[in-house]
Amino acid sequence: xxxxxxxxxxxxxxxxxxxxxxxxxxxxxxxxxxxxxxxxxxxxxxxxxxxxxxxxxxxxxxxxxxxxxxxxxxxxxxxxxxxxxxxxxxxxxxxxxxxxxxxxxxxxxxxxxxxxxxxxxxxxxxxxxxxxxxxxxxxxxxxxxxxxxxxxxxxxxxxxxxxxxxxxxxxxxxxxxxxxxxxxxxxxxxxxxxxxxxxxxxxxxxxxxxxxxxxxxxxxxxxxxxxxxxxxxxxxxxxxxxxxxxxxxxxxxxxxxxxxxxxxxxxxxxxxxxxxxxxxxxxxxxxxxxxxxx
Amino acid sequence: xxxxxxxxxxxxxxxxxxxxxxxxxxxxxxxxxxxxxxxxxxxxxxxxxxxxxxxxxxxxxxxxxxxxxxxxxxxxxxxxxxxxxxxxxxxxxxxxxxxxxxxxxxxxxxxxxxxxxxxxxxxxxxxxxxxxxxxxxxxxxxxxxxxxxxxxxxxxxxxxxxxxxxxxxxxxxxxxxxxxxxxxxxxxxxxxxxxxxxxxxxxxxxxxxxxxxxxxxxxxxxxxxxxxxxxxxxxxxxxxxxxxxxxxxxxxxxxxxxxxxxxxxxxxxxxxxxxxxxxxxxxxxxxxxxxxxxxxxxxxxxxxxxxxxxxxxxxxxxxxxxxxxxxxxxxxx
Numbered sequence: 062x063x064x065x066x067x068x069x070x071x072x073x074x075x076x077x078x079x080x081x082x083x084x085x086x087x088x089x090x091x092x093x094x095x096x097x098x099x100x101x102x103x104x105x106x107x108x109x110x111x112x113x114x115x116x117x118x119x120x121x122x123x124x125x126x127x128x129x130x131x132x133x134x135x136x137x138x139x140x141x142x143x144x145x146x147x148x149x150x151x152x153x154x155x156x157x158x159x160x161x162x163x164x165x166x167x168x169x170x171x172x173x174x175x176x177x178x179x180x181x182x183x184x185x186x187x188x189x190x191x192x193x194x195x196x197x198x199x200x201x202x203x204x205x206x207x208x209x210x211x212x213x214x215x216x217x218x219x220x221x222x223x224x225x226x227x228x229x230x231x232x233x234x235x236x237x238x239x240x241x242x243x244x245x246x247x248x249x250x251x252x253x254x255x256x257x258x259x260x261x262x263x264x265x266x267x268x269x270x271x272x273x274x275x276x277x278x279x280x281x282x283x284x285x286x287x288x289x290x291x292x293x294x295x296x297x298x299x300x301x302x303x304x305x306x307x308x309x310x311x312x313x314x315x316x317x318x319x320x321x322x323x324x325x326x327x328x329x330x331x332x333x334x335x336x337x338x339x340x341x342x343x344x345x346x347x348x349x350x351x352x353x354x355x
Numbered sequence: 356x357x358x359x360x361x362x363x364x365x366x367x368x369x370x371x372x373x374x375x376x377x378x379x380x381x382x383x384x385x386x387x388x389x390x391x392x393x394x395x396x397x398x399x400x401x402x403x404x405x406x407x408x409x410x411x412x413x414x415x416x417x418x419x420x421x422x423x424x425x426x427x428x429x430x431x432x433x434x435x436x437x438x439x440x441x442x443x444x445x446x447x448x449x450x451x452x453x454x455x456x457x458x459x460x461x462x463x464x465x466x467x468x469x470x471x472x473x474x475x476x477x478x479x480x481x482x483x484x485x486x487x488x489x490x491x492x493x494x495x496x497x498x499x500x501x502x503x504x505x506x507x508x509x510x511x512x513x514x515x516x517x518x519x520x521x522x523x524x525x526x527x528x529x530x531x532x533x534x535x536x537x538x539x540x541x542x543x544x545x546x547x548x549x550x551x552x553x554x555x556x557x558x559x560x561x562x563x564x565x566x567x568x569x570x571x572x573x574x575x576x577x578x579x580x581x582x583x584x585x586x587x588x589x590x591x592x593x594x595x596x597x598x599x600x601x602x603x604x605x606x607x608x609x610x611x612x613x614x615x616x617x618x619x620x621x622x623x624x625x626x627x628x629x630x631x632x633x634x635x636x637x638x639x640x641x642x643x644x645x646x647x648x649x650x651x652x653x654x655x656x657x658x659x660x661x662x663x664x665x666x667x668x669x670x671x672x673x674x675x676x677x678x679x680x681x682x683x684x685x686x687x688x
Binding site (some may be wrong): 092098152154156157172289293323330333337338 | 416418462463466467469470471473474475477478479481482484485486489592593596599600603633634636637638639640642643644646647650651654
């Protein structure tokens, strides 16, 4: 293995990692800021992938036409989910209800499309070949696009929380619900909107995943666990740390895929349990969690 | 001790007696399907009861309970197929192995509570699942292990399954009333208060998870011996979710909970039988809907439905109000 191959591995790992960071951002925001345990977001990632697949392959739409539909749809799904089912503040109730939602989504998708894995894009995605001392650097354009979209979404989301009126209101409600209510913020509605916005991130993540990975009715479990893993490494509610932790997990995952592909999942999840047990506050611990200053 | 001869218990006995006599009502092959259904329901009762000890009593909300179930199944299968040993050796090995993992879970729970504990149970189940998928020389990967056992009459399995369910349920009811059970409930209700009153929280959490793990492994070994195959599907999140669903719909933390809830397992078999195997996922979707509806409107499950009061309210709603004053009164006063 020469330097060019190593560089390729690292770059691809970082690109996959940015996707993991994006996947975990929605969960990190839901749990860290809104105090919502959402065990159905893996299922929603999976459903988004299938909507993308159905839009492109069955309705014959352009991929870019499906994106806004999915985003608007997911905002309302998130809003309604919080407004109808997730009113309880008890974490166990939230876990059970969202697990129920995930169960329904998975089995309905399984019933409609069957268990056969599908893939949205056929063939090898276009790549850039860059000459490098002793070898050629092969970089997939799709990977770079993923990296760009993930970082843009995460930076945009932080800016949204920091700068816009709605973002500041969300932070106010997260910090002091009663005080925010006193000054005239409709706290319940703001949490609903915040949940809807986190679902927009889920929608974007599911679009990016559907471009690269295989679609399966059970795919959600994997991304959900990856999301948990990234959030745990970053510390809950730490969006910036979540991106770095995503990059780290992406690198580890790519390395594990190359050196011990069959034990890939076991390596990741043992790491997960170890970090969870010994560093429960996360590795990228920041004194600034979302609820404080983003 | 309380009085066991209550109207409710008499009704339950009258309902259960025909189930016990199923092998004698049907002749020959006709009895096989109903007996199979009862065996599956009974083993789900036993399995859900073990989860009930861990999560319903002690409040350690686990989403990876299938781990112990599968450990029992795999130990039995590996002992019989790969090592050629007596099934009871496999059963014992499964119990020991599960006890070890229960200890591990207890150790994890000493550091993590609530949501973090829950996700670590999912991760643990995934690790075991990966081992089951990848350790091919021992577990045969995705095809799983097929057991060849001497032919045993299904009637034996039938009564063993019912016996197992009854034994685990009685054990649960006994545990709930015992001193140790009180410790578990104290930990569930308020861990800080329990600690301040001198309950050794880590010790009792560990004991609870070891008990639950060992019993779940026994059920897993039994099911594997009965259906003669074990594969990584034993570790699918669906099994854990079914266990949880059964307990929560019935009533978490109550001995009767899993017993009422397990009747729902029949729903899947019913849909499979009437509409065909293709429609089986719809049963799972229906489980999810029932789970959500119960969580929203009856969070304590079927157990909390007071038939007398519900009937009373229904009758009151149907009969014209005799007393205008009573009718004019606001509800609930």
